[in-house]
Structure formats: structure tokens, C-alpha cells
Amino acid sequence: MAGVGQDRAQRAVTGRFVGRRVVVTGGSRGLGEHVVRLLLAEGARVATCARKAEPLEALRRSLDAPDALFTQSLDVCVPERLERFVEEAASALDGLDGVVACAGGARGRGITEASAEDWSATWEMNVGHVARLVATTTSHLRVAGGGSIVVVASVSGWKPGPQAQYGSAKAAQIHMVSSLARELAAGGIRVNAVSPGSMLIPGKRWDRMRQEDPPAFERFRAEFPGRELVQPEEVADVIAFLLSDQSRGVTGVNLPVDKGQNAPTPEGY
Incomplete structure (x- = not known):
């Protein structure tokens, strides 16, 4: 992904995040990696985590200034592990100014097949992870005089x-954001959600469909008015905007970045 970093460095708004310290969960690949690289290119120091150590180490090795990145491998769903990562990240970065909840996922299939454990795990990956991340980072943001929290929700959270x-958990994230924005405003903390549409990420579902089943991919493209899926860097740009002072008047919103997508999956409805 070195090309991503080079391209991002060329497009970066010089110095927008110089001196800023940001935690990003799920930052080793996909959208999270784009967010991490963008923030680093624009001068931030970043802490990120992911389940596997190898992609995190590969990310560090690809950077021109690896000392600006603090990493740990962990499962954000493990009790107290995420909280410990936040405290160690805040210590390593000497405080926090921003937070991006990018880790997430889903388990299980349809309602008659999904188990109670599938529902519980999906909820914890999304809602529980965000709640614990916000609860742990809030004190550090207040010490810094405020800050910005961005939750990565999904088009599936408001389009069935x-x-x-998965859709229920993402909808809960969106509601949580509107509530937390009011609760935390007195401390100078803004809270917003970004709802990406279906992103074309190398090696992921839609990229595999494009390569393995071109007719199905073409049908799916019809869900987008411009017939183009969302690119992760387009979502990363919006996340960076919400972290920046350029959005200082924005809080409690859910900002779709979906290119006007209709159904969030090829199955429609």
C-alpha cells in the first residue's frame, strides 16, 4: 500500500493535523489504513490497533516516519483490552485530540440461521466497541480542551x-452518535458518524465479485446513480474533515458517503 501513502501525501492539506493526536481502531487495512495514512501525511501522530500484528508491522515498515505511529494487536471486543490500549496510546502520544471508531464487522446469516451468539458478537463489534472507546477516550479529550470523535457506521444502518x-448494530451507532453529541458537548467534544456506501477495496467482497462474477458486479453497479462504487479514500477524506477544525460547527450528524447508493447489497430490498 505504499502507493496509497505517496498519493495521499501529494494530495494532503499541508499541516492540517500537525500536533494532533488521534486514535483509530481497525487501522491496519481497508478504510482504516487509508484514514491512518491520511492523518500521518497531514502531520498527526496516530495510534491504531487491529487483531493481527503482521499487517500493523507492515504498515509501520511502509512509512517514512514510523515513529509517528503507535500500534498494538488486540481484539476490541475483549473486555478491558481496548481500554488498556487507549490508555497506553494516550501515554505514548502525550494525550488525545481525536478518535475514529473504524473497527467493526458482522457474524451470522439470516434471521432463521443466525444464533444468539451471532447477534451478540455483531453488537459487541460495533455498538459495544464504540461505547467503550468513547467512554475511555472522553477524559483525555476533555484534558485537551475538547476534540472530535468519528464513528464509522454504514449505509446499512439506514437503508435496509x-x-x-449488522444493520441493527449500525443503526444503533447512528443513534448513539446523536445522543453522545449532546451529552459530551459541554466538554468541547464533537461526535459524528460517517456512513460509507459499498466500498471497492482490493481483495474484499466487491472486488472479488468484480473479478469472479462480472455480470453480478455490473448488476450491483446499477444501485449507484453514477454506476461507480465508493472508494475508501473518498470516505477517509470525509472522516478527516470531521476530525479537523474545518468542521468545528458540526456535531451529532450522520454523514453518508455512498454516492447516492440505493440498496446496500446486490440482494436489493
């Missing part, structure tokens, strides 16, 4: 599609 456990 399978599976229900």
Missing part, C-alpha cells in the same frame, strides 16, 4: 439490507 443483525 441483509443481515438484520
Whole structure:
């Protein structure tokens, strides 16, 4: 992904995040990696985590200034592990100014097949992870005089599609943001959500469909008025905007970055 960093460095708004310290969960690949690289290119110091150590180490090795990145491998769903990472990140970065909740996921299939454990795991990956991340980072943001929290939700959180456990969890994230924005405003903390549409990420579902089943991919493209899926760097740009002072008047919103997508999956509905 070195090309991503080089391209991002060329496009960066010089110095927008110089002196800023940001935590990003799920930052080793996909959208999270784009966010991390963008913030670093624009001068931030960043702490990120992911389940596997190898992609995090590969990310560090690809950077021109690896000392600006603090990493740990962990499962954000493990009790107290995420909280410990936040405290160690805040210590390593000497405080926090911003937070991006990018880690997430889903388990299980349709309602008659998904188990109670599938629902619980999906909820914890999304809602529980965000709640604990915000609860742990809030004190550090207040010490810094305020800050910005961005939660990566999904088009599936407000446009129906399978599976229900994932859409329900993402809808809960969106509601949580509107509530937390009011609760934390007195401390100078802004809270917003970004809802990406279906992103074309190398090696992921839609990229595999494009390569393995071109007719199905062409049908899916019809869900987009411009017939183009969302690029992760387009979402990263919006996340960076919400972290920056350029959005200082924005809080409690859910900002779709979906290119006007209709159904969030090829199954429609």
C-alpha cells in the first residue's frame, strides 16, 4: 500500500493535523489504513490497533516516519483490552485530540440461521466497541480542551439490507452518535458518524465479485446513480474533515458517503 501513502501525501492539506493526536481502531487495512495514512501525511501522530500484528508491522515498515505511529494487536471486543490500549496510546502520544471508531464487522446469516451468539458478537463489534472507546477516550479529550470523535457506521444502518443483525448494530451507532453529541458537548467534544456506501477495496467482497462474477458486479453497479462504487479514500477524506477544525460547527450528524447508493447489497430490498 505504499502507493496509497505517496498519493495521499501529494494530495494532503499541508499541516492540517500537525500536533494532533488521534486514535483509530481497525487501522491496519481497508478504510482504516487509508484514514491512518491520511492523518500521518497531514502531520498527526496516530495510534491504531487491529487483531493481527503482521499487517500493523507492515504498515509501520511502509512509512517514512514510523515513529509517528503507535500500534498494538488486540481484539476490541475483549473486555478491558481496548481500554488498556487507549490508555497506553494516550501515554505514548502525550494525550488525545481525536478518535475514529473504524473497527467493526458482522457474524451470522439470516434471521432463521443466525444464533444468539451471532447477534451478540455483531453488537459487541460495533455498538459495544464504540461505547467503550468513547467512554475511555472522553477524559483525555476533555484534558485537551475538547476534540472530535468519528464513528464509522454504514449505509446499512439506514437503508435496509441483509443481515438484520449488522444493520441493527449500525443503526444503533447512528443513534448513539446523536445522543453522545449532546451529552459530551459541554466538554468541547464533537461526535459524528460517517456512513460509507459499498466500498471497492482490493481483495474484499466487491472486488472479488468484480473479478469472479462480472455480470453480478455490473448488476450491483446499477444501485449507484453514477454506476461507480465508493472508494475508501473518498470516505477517509470525509472522516478527516470531521476530525479537523474545518468542521468545528458540526456535531451529532450522520454523514453518508455512498454516492447516492440505493440498496446496500446486490440482494436489493
